[in-house]
Amino acid sequence: MRDAFVPQPVMGKSKADLRAYVAGADPTTGVPVMQEIIEGLTRPFGEDEVQKTTYTRATPRFVECDSDADEQLQKLFLDSHWTDGLPIVVPTEERVAAMLACTSHAPDEVVGRMRPTLFREAWEYTVEKVAVNAVMAGARPDYFPVILALAATQISARGSTSSSAAAMVVVNGPIRQQIGMNSGTGAMGPYSHANATIGRAYGLLSQNLQGGSVVGETYMGSQGNAYSFSNVTVAENEEASPWEPFHVEQGFRREESTVSVFGSARHTAFTLGVPEQHWPAHVRRMLLGMDPQERPLFVLDPIAARQFVERGGFDTKGKLADWAYATAQIPAAEYWAYQLVQNYVYPRATFGEEPYASMLKAAPDELVHMFPRQAIHTIVVGGETNGYWRIFGAAYARTASIDAWR
Amino acid sequence: MELIGLDTILSPEGSSTAKQHNVAPRRFKTLDGVRLGLLGNSKLNADAVLLAIGDLLQQQYAIESVYMRSKPTFSKPAPDELIEAMLDNADILITGVGD
Numbered sequence: 001m002r003d004a005f006v007p008q009p010v011m012g013k014s015k016a017d018l019r020a021y022v023a024g025a026d027p028t029t030g031v032p033v034m035q036e037i038i039e040g041l042t043r044p045f046g047e048d049e050v051q052k053t054t055y056t057r058a059t060p061r062f063v064e065c066d067s068d069a070d071e072q073l074q075k076l077f078l079d080s081h082w083t084d085g086l087p088i089v090v091p092t093e094e095r096v097a098a099m100l101a102c103t104s105h106a107p108d109e110v111v112g113r114m115r116p117t118l119f120r121e122a123w124e125y126t127v128e129k130v131a132v133n134a135v136m137a138g139a140r141p142d143y144f145p146v147i148l149a150l151a152a153t154q155i156s157a158r159g160s161t162s163s164s165a166a167a168m169v170v171v172n173g174p175i176r177q178q179i180g181m182n183s184g185t186g187a188m189g190p191y192s193h194a195n196a197t198i199g200r201a202y203g204l205l206s207q208n209l210q211g212g213s214v215v216g217e218t219y220m221g222s223q224g225n226a227y228s229f230s231n232v233t234v235a236e237n238e239e240a241s242p243w244e245p246f247h248v249e250q251g252f253r254r255e256e257s258t259v260s261v262f263g264s265a266r267h268t269a270f271t272l273g274v275p276e277q278h279w280p281a282h283v284r285r286m287l288l289g290m291d292p293q294e295r296p297l298f299v300l301d302p303i304a305a306r307q308f309v310e311r312g313g314f315d316t317k318g319k320l321a322d323w324a325y326a327t328a329q330i331p332a333a334e335y336w337a338y339q340l341v342q343n344y345v346y347p348r349a350t351f352g353e354e355p356y357a358s359m360l361k362a363a364p365d366e367l368v369h370m371f372p373r374q375a376i377h378t379i380v381v382g383g384e385t386n387g388y389w390r391i392f393g394a395a396y397a398r399t400a401s402i403d404a405w406r
Numbered sequence: 407m408e409l410i411g412l413d414t415i416l417s418p419e420g421s422s423t424a425k426q427h428n429v430a431p432r433r434f435k436t437l438d439g440v441r442l443g444l445l446g447n448s449k450l451n452a453d454a455v456l457l458a459i460g461d462l463l464q465q466q467y468a469i470e471s472v473y474m475r476s477k478p479t480f481s482k483p484a485p486d487e488l489i490e491a492m493l494d495n496a497d498i499l500i501t502g503v504g505d
Contacts, residue, residue: 001429006455006504009505010451010452010454010455010504010505011451011504011505013451015454015458018451018454018455018458019454019458019461021455021458022455022458022459022462023458023462033459034459034462034463034466037459037463037500038437038463038466041432041434041437041498041500042432042434042435042436042437043432044432045429045431045432049429050429053427053428053429054427057421057422057423058421059417059419059420059421060417061416061417062414062415062416062417063415063416063417065415068414068415073415077418082418082419090415091415091416091418092414092415092416093414093415093416094414096416114420117481118481118482118483119483121422122422123420123421123422124420124421124422125420125421128416129418129419129420129421132416132417132418133418136418204418205418208418208419208420209418209419209420210420211420211422339505342449342450343448343449343480343505344479344481346448346450347448347476347477347478347479347480348478348479351478
């Protein structure tokens with residue numbers, strides 16, 4: 001492929017600025033942009049350019065290293081971009097076999113295909129490959145069905161997007177107690193071995209099974225995201241919640257064990273409780289502080305959840321979402337001025353897709369909804385040490401059965 | 407030092423079959439008389455950059471025609487119908503990405 005670059009940013013620049021970019025030099029080469037384009041279109045391909053079009057991507061079953069000392073192996077895995085930068089548990093055949101013993105599925109069964117972005121080729125992976133990554137993350141073998149279910153969603157926790165998206169993971173059903181996941185005090189922090197290593201395994205398997213996650217090549221997140229270390233992996237506190245568990249809302253039975261994946265996790269807004277006075281104004285501001293391309297996920301300590309039932313009469317999660325949808329409205333002119341709305345929503349509006357086409361016709365000061373109703377969700381997490389709660393920006397993607405991978 | 411295979415440590419990488427990508431042949435020594443295709447990625451500023459490139463090329467060459475289309479969304483590859491339309495209406499194609 002031949003390319004030419006204009007300077008960054010193009011975002012927020014006038015047409016005259018952009019025209020000046022094109023008439024100027026490529027900042028990466030110093031050569032005039034137009035000269036590169038014209039030559040790129042007319043100069044015949046050289047032998048070296050043609051050779052670059054052939055790829056060999058066979059991956060061996062075993063690694064090659066000049067030493068089996070732990071220090072050397074850690075360096076090999078780090079230098080190969082196979083880790084999150086932290087030390088890993090070396091995936092010996094023995095450790096991987098112990099992981100494989102905790103599923104009824106054959107090691108060579110294909111689990112799925114994954115890629116860091118839709119423009120890249122999808123890579124394929126087996127049960128054994130998922131087990132290798134689970135061992136590296138420090139997971140215990142009895143966590144393996146959860147990790148296989150995550151791999152089976154085929155949703156990468158390591159997208160290449162420049163927006164630095166992380167994933168979020170919510171586990172429901174009896175598996176929570178069976179493997180000792182934390183849904184109570186400290187659940188989103190580092191204190192549960194199961195939460196921490198399952199979330200880490202999801203990140204490692206994503207980067208290694210999709211064909212890499214290398215900064216500047218297959219990871220372009222401009223600022224990066226600390227949520228990516230653990231992918232905010234929690235169990236829902238079903239026992240203390242006043243509402244239906246998340247997986248039941250998605251059509252699963254209460255006694256089934258599932259894992260739900262959310263994408264684009266970045267934003268967090270935070271407060272204490274649901275005060276008797278002015279709570280609708282407080283929560284409205286939290287919602288209006290989000291980018292309209294984010295997706296509100298209420299993450300409520302059980303105390304805050306019960307307060308929402310009491311103050312707002314929200315006896316289902318759906319009623320809270322209805323209220324948030326109706327409340328989060330801004331003037332149309334402000335909505336359409338958001339850069340991400342211009343990128344993602346404006347083209348869909350011009351192609352006639354509703355409700356966006358109608359929203360595009362709204363008067364500048366007419367109020368429009370920031371978020372689609374079906375994109376607003378709630379989970380209950382926390383140990384009731386206090387009524388703190390948060391709104392994450394996180395887009396619900398899929399719920400997968402864990403029982404199918406036992 | 408020669409690398410030795412360690413037959414007890416497993417590789418964490420997924421797999422992908424070897425693949426060949428083909429490059430479009432460069433059929434034109436000059437852009438005089440060619441039909442120019444511009445494919446936007448639906449981001450407004452990227453489209454403005456492409457239009458500026460089209461303008462400057464038209465100043466320099468006797469371009470036969472300019473065919474500009476945008477993808478419905480930048481985060482997915484162009485649909486088949488759009489690629490077919492480009493093949494029908496353009497001899498060369500310039501595309502661009504950017505916010």
